[in-house]
Structure formats: C-alpha cells, structure tokens
Amino acid sequence: xxxxxxxxxxxxxxxxxxxxxxxxxxxxxxxxxxxxxxxxxxxxxxxxxxxxxxxxxxxxxxxxxxxxxxxxxxxxxxxxxxxxxxxxxxxxxxxxxxxxxxxxxxxxxxxxxxxxxxxxxxxxxxxxxxxxxxxxxxxxxxxxxxxxxxxxxxxxxxxxxxxxxxxxxxxxxxxxxxxxxxxxxxxxxxxxxxxxxxxxxxxxxxxxxxxxxxxxxxxxxxxxxxxxxxxxxxxxxxxxxxxxxxxxxxxxxxxxxxxxxxxxxxxxxxxxxxxxxxxxxxxxxxxxxxxxxxxxxxxxxxxxxxxxxxxxxxxxxxxxxxxxxxxxxxxxxxxxxxxxxxxxxxxxxxxxxxxxxxxxxxxxxxx
Amino acid sequence: xxxxxxxxxxxxxxxxxxxxxxxxxxxxxxxxxxxxxxxxxxxxxxxxxxxxxxxxxxxxxxxxxxxxxxxxxxxxxxxxxxxxxxxxxxxxxxxxxxxxxxxxxxxxxxxxxxxxxxxxxxxxxxxxxxxxxxxxxxxxxxxxxxxxxxxxxxxxxxxxxxxxxxxx
Ligand SMILES: Cc1cc2nc3c(=O)[nH]c(=O)nc-3n(C[C@H](O)[C@H](O)[C@H](O)COP(=O)(O)OP(=O)(O)OC[C@H]3O[C@@H](n4cnc5c(N)ncnc54)[C@H](O)[C@@H]3O)c2cc1C
Ligand code: SF4
Ligand code: SF4
Numbered sequence: 048x049x050x051x052x053x054x055x056x057x058x059x060x061x062x063x064x065x066x067x068x069x070x071x072x073x074x075x076x077x078x079x080x081x082x083x084x085x086x087x088x089x090x091x092x093x094x095x096x097x098x099x100x101x102x103x104x105x106x107x108x109x110x111x112x113x114x115x116x117x118x119x120x121x122x123x124x125x126x127x128x129x130x131x132x133x134x135x136x137x138x139x140x141x142x143x144x145x146x147x148x149x150x151x152x153x154x155x156x157x158x159x160x161x162x163x164x165x166x167x168x169x170x171x172x173x174x175x176x177x178x179x180x181x182x183x184x185x186x187x188x189x190x191x192x193x194x195x196x197x198x199x200x201x202x203x204x205x206x207x208x209x210x211x212x213x214x215x216x217x218x219x220x221x222x223x224x225x226x227x228x229x230x231x232x233x234x235x236x237x238x239x240x241x242x243x244x245x246x247x248x249x250x251x252x253x254x255x256x257x258x259x260x261x262x263x264x265x266x267x268x269x270x271x272x273x274x275x276x277x278x279x280x281x282x283x284x285x286x287x288x289x290x291x292x293x294x295x296x297x298x299x300x301x302x303x304x305x306x307x308x309x310x311x312x313x314x315x316x317x318x319x320x321x322x323x324x325x326x327x328x329x330x331x332x333x334x335x336x337x338x339x340x341x342x343x344x345x346x347x348x349x350x351x352x353x354x355x356x357x358x359x360x361x362x363x364x365x366x367x368x369x370x371x372x373x374x375x376x377x378x379x380x381x382x383x384x385x386x387x388x389x390x391x392x393x394x395x396x397x398x399x400x401x402x403x404x405x406x407x408x409x410x411x412x413x414x
Numbered sequence: 415x416x417x418x419x420x421x422x423x424x425x426x427x428x429x430x431x432x433x434x435x436x437x438x439x440x441x442x443x444x445x446x447x448x449x450x451x452x453x454x455x456x457x458x459x460x461x462x463x464x465x466x467x468x469x470x471x472x473x474x475x476x477x478x479x480x481x482x483x484x485x486x487x488x489x490x491x492x493x494x495x496x497x498x499x500x501x502x503x504x505x506x507x508x509x510x511x512x513x514x515x516x517x518x519x520x521x522x523x524x525x526x527x528x529x530x531x532x533x534x535x536x537x538x539x540x541x542x543x544x545x546x547x548x549x550x551x552x553x554x555x556x557x558x559x560x561x562x563x564x565x566x567x568x569x570x571x572x573x574x575x576x577x578x579x580x581x582x
Pocket of ligand 1: 212
C-alpha cells in the first residue's frame with residue numbers, strides 16, 4: 048500500500064496551510080481534494096477579505112487561494128491529488144481514495160482532516176423546485192463557471208454569506224429582490240449589509256419564506272413576517288416575482304470521515320453542529336487524526352488558515368520533524384487566532400470553543 | 415475589549431464634521447462595528463489612521479493628518495471608505511467612492527447618485543475613474559454632486575447595471 052507521512056484531506060485554506068506548515072517542517076505530505084483546483088471555498092470568493100494583514104486581509108479569496116497553492120505546487124515534498132475523494136477510513140488507519148471511478152488506498156502516519164462544511168437546507172413548500180439553490184451552488188455557477196443562475200433572486204439569510212453572495216449576484220448583473228432574515232437583526236457584518244442596501248436591496252429582518260411558487264421552475268416566492276416568538280404572522284405576506292431562491296441559512300461541518308474514524312464528536316450549535324473533540328494542537332480523540340478549518344467549527348477562512356497551520360505544525364512535530372522557528376510559529380498562530388476571535392463578532396465561536404474544550408477535558412481528550 | 419460606546423463615539427474619529435469638510439478633501443469611514451479588520455491603517459501613508467491595538471477595534475482617523483488622498487478607499491474590504499471634497503466648487507462637492515461593477519463609467523458620464531438605501535437622490539457627473547494595479551479591481555469613481563448631498567450620496571448607478579428592485 049502507498050504510504051505518506053501526513054495526508055491532508057481537503058485543499059481549502061485550512062488544508063493548504065496545514066500542508067505548507069508540515070512541509071516547512073520537512074514532512075512528506077499528500078494533499079487530497081475532490082475539486083479540480085486547490086482552494087476550497089476560496090475559489091469562489093471574488094471579494095476582498097477581512098482579517099489582519101498576516102492572513103491576507105484586503106486580498107480577494109480567489110487570489111489567496113492562488114498564493115497558498117503556489118507555495119506547495121511543484122514541491123518535491125508535497126503531492127497534490129485533485130479530483131480525488133476520500134470515501135473511507137479503515138481501522139488500520141488507511142484511507143480509501145476514489146479517483147476516475149477507481150479506488151486506491153493510502154496509509155498515512157498522520158491525517159489532517161480539513162473537509163470544510165456543507166450547506167443547510169430550509170423546509171418550505173416547493174423547496175425542491177428547480178431554481179431553489181444553496182448559496183454555494185450559486186457562487187460556483189457565477190464565479191467559477193461564469194453562468195448566471197437566474198434573472199431575479201430572493202436571498203434567504205442575512206449572515207455574511209447571504210450578504211456577500213447578494214453583492215456578487217448584483218455584480219453579475221442579476222437583480223436581487225430582497226434578502227429575508229428570520230432573526231430580528233442582520234447576522235453578517237454591517238459593512239457587507241451596507242454594500243447591498245446602497246445598491247437598493249432591502250433587507251427584511253424578522254421575515255421568512257412562506258412558499259415558493261411555480262410548476263416546472265421557480266416563478267415567484269412569498270415571504271411573511273415573524274413575530275417575537277418566531278411564529279409567522281398571517282396577513283403580512285409579500286410576493287416577489289423571482290426565478291431563483293438562494294438559501295444561505297448556515298453551514299454544518301462535513302464530518303463523515305471523522306465519524307468513520309471513530310473520533311469522539313460533540314454537538315456544539317455555536318460551531319455549526321457536530322464537531323470533533325480535540326486538544327490545543329487540533330488532535331482528535333483518535334491519535335494521529337487532526338482537524339482544522341470549518342470542519343473543526345464553522346468560522347472564517349482567516350481562522351481556518353491558522354488552525355491548519357497549527358495542525359500541520361503539530362502533526363509534523365509528532366513525527367519527529369523540527370525547525371528552529373517551530374515554537375515561534377506555533378505561538379504566533381495561536382496569538383493571531385485569539386486576536387481574530389477576540390471581538391464581539393467572535394463571541395459565539397468563543398462560547399462554542401469553551402464548551403468544546405470543557406467537554407474534551409471531561410473525557411480526557413484535552414489534558 | 416472596549417465598553418459599548420455611545421452613538422456619538424461611533425462616528426467620532428470616522429465621520430468628519432462640517433468644519434473639517436469645509437477645509438478640503440477628507441476621508442469618511444462608514445465602519446461602525448467591531449469586526450476583525452485592519453488593512454486601512456497600513457494603506458495610509460500620512461499616518462492619519464491610527465494603529466489598531468486590537469484588530470477588532472474601529473478605525474480612528476486623525477482628521478488633521480488626513481489630506482484626502484484616497485489611498486485607503488480601494489483597500490477596505492468593507493467598501494466603507496469614501497472621500498468627500500466640499501471645496502471643489504461653489505455649490506458642488508466631489509464624492510470619491512469604491513465601485514466594483516461593470517460597466518465602469520467614464521469621465522464626463524452622467525450617472526444616478528444613490529443614497530445609503532439605494533434611493534436615487536441626484537444626477538452626478540463623473541469626474542475621474544481611478545483603476546490602477548494598486549486598486550486591485552476596486553475602481554475609485556469621482557463624482558460631482560450638489561454640496562448638500564455630499565454626506566448622502568454613497569453609490570451610483572450606471573446605465574442599466576443591476577440593482578435591487580426597490581431602487582427609485
Ligand atoms: C460566500 C462566502 C463568503 C465568505 N467570505 C469570507 C471572508 O470574507 N473572509 C473569511 O475569512 N472567510 C470567508 N468565508 C468563509 C471561508 O470561505 C471558509 O471559512 C473557509 O473556506 C473554510 O476553509 P476550510 O479549508 O475549512 O474548508 P473549505 O474551504 O470548504 O475546503 C474544504 C475542501 O475539502 C474538500 N473535501 C471535502 N470533503 C472531501 C473528501 N471527502 N475528499 C476530498 N476532498 C474533500 C472540498 O472539495 C474543499 O476543497 C466565506 C464563505 C462563503 C461561503
Ligand atoms: S484619504 Fe489618504 S490621508 Fe486620508 S486616511 Fe485615507 S489614505 Fe490616509
Ligand atoms: S479596512 Fe474598512 S472595514 Fe476594515 S477596519 Fe478599515 S474601514 Fe473598517
């Protein structure tokens with residue numbers, strides 16, 4: 048069976064940074080991704096990113112993906128396997144990789160799992176009509192393939208993703224009828240909301256979708272207001288003539304591999320759902336399996352990069368690799384993460400992480 | 415972390431007062447929420463945007479140091495930075511705003527000036543369009559607006575470019 052020192056599953060910002068960090072330590076890395084190019088979510092993010100300069104703030108996601116990928120491409124220590132999907136984790140620590148309809152096996156000494164997240168769905172009549180999309184699909188169509196998903200869109204969800212994808216729809220020449228948000232306030236950043244409001248897009252807080260209409264495809268959508276108890280208020284219906292309804296109602300970690308690996312999982316709503324218990328080095332309850340990025344808890348690309356760096360450094364060190372700047376790099380990544388999460392917008396994540404680490408200590412995953 | 419500041423301190427250090435605006439071009443930072451972000455500080459070579467001691471703090475401008483050069487506009491990922499010049503002409507001010515839509519307007523074009531809610535509040539003449547490598551695909555468009563609207567107009571609509579359906 049083929050072997051490698053560290054297998055990184057997922058070449059998003061977390062996986063790429065894990066691969067870079069482990070390579071820098073001198074480890075042999077195989078990075079596997081089901082997509083046709085490295086970058087994960089970044090390959091669709093045409094907007095400029097927040098964060099600090101150290102994590103490329105002010106640069107566009109698409110450019111960050113390229114900068115990261117260039118650091119490992121053509122590196123003799125790193126093998127990048129694209130269009131390859133990890134479909135199984137076996138008891139002996141081997142993983143099964145599907146590529147071109149063929150299954151191969153790889154036995155790594157360490158695994159950094161950075162598979163990201165999947166989108167949540169919302170229940171309403173006709174949510175299976177063609178024209179109802181997840182925000183990720185809309186972004187892929189527009190920003191990767193240059194295809195407009197429709198002519199007029201109703202966006203559901205005013206978190207950062209809903210706001211940013213609305214802006215990108217406008218950039219692509221698509222009308223955005225409105226953004227509806229069930230919560231009484233906008234969840235995403237105020238500056239993202241302002242970008243679309245000044246382009247004339249109303250944000251209807253305390254509103255949700257009542258139903259989507261159409262026979263073969265979406266022809267319209269009805270929204271209604273929600274009372275303080277989140278119950279819809281009859282008589283408040285508004286109709287929008289749209290051919291597309293885009294759902295941006297949250298992400299949940301894509302943890303199938305971790306379940307298969309028998310990692311101890313915990314349900315932490317603040318982190319998006321089931322996440323693996325892990326220690327400060329991002330090692331899970333299954334020794335030699337590490338996590339990073341949205342899989343470890345839904346956050347941002349900036350935090351995903353830092354978590355990837357920490358996991359990559361720690362995994363390489365556990366194999367006996369070392370570099371003079373190891374301590375410094377690890378400390379810097381930890382400090383930058385704390386700074387990113389330090390503000391009011393990081394409150395929810397901090398609460399989730401406190402809970403996760405407490406649970407971890409209870410069962411001995413965290414020392 | 416800071417105590418929750420009152421409304422006035424949210425605008426203090428970000429929105430220049432009428433007296434400062436009367437002295438010449440200056441920056442307007444419509445960034446009022448503590449988010450992890452700081453590239454504006456690095457962008458200003460005048461040292462007018464104070465260093466962030468916490469990434470999550472609001473940017474703070476020293477309006478005496480700001481010369482209205484506009485170098486910070488296209489760097490801001492929130493597209494929250496504008497420059498206004500109320501000394502442009504007797505009754506006309508210039509607003510410089512970040513613009514990431516196609517088609518880009520050209521100098522001399524007449525476009526619709528939109529307020530923060532996307533309502534059309536005037537017609538505006540395009541004076542200049544900056545789009546160099548440094549702007550990294552965020553153009554900075556200079557428009558001429560009635561002076562009374564210099565703190566209202568924050569977006570433009572060019573020809574048939576896309577919009578929300580509620581726009582006037
Ligand atoms: C619209 C939108 C706007 C955003 N804006 C920002 C922003 O401004 N700033 C910011 O910091 N963050 C932003 N984010 C968040 C950011 O994109 C994510 O937090 C980040 O991409 C998470 O990185 P990741 O590496 O954990 O996962 P991902 O980027 O999702 O990468 C996971 C990778 O794993 C691969 N994969 C999954 N399963 C398998 C498998 N079984 N086998 C092989 N490969 C697999 C996938 O193909 C993918 O390439 C935004 C997200 C969205 C959707
Ligand atoms: S306009 Fe120029 S001087 Fe003023 S804050 Fe921006 S970069 Fe600094
Ligand atoms: S760059 Fe823009 S969004 Fe970021 S802190 Fe500065 S003004 Fe605010």
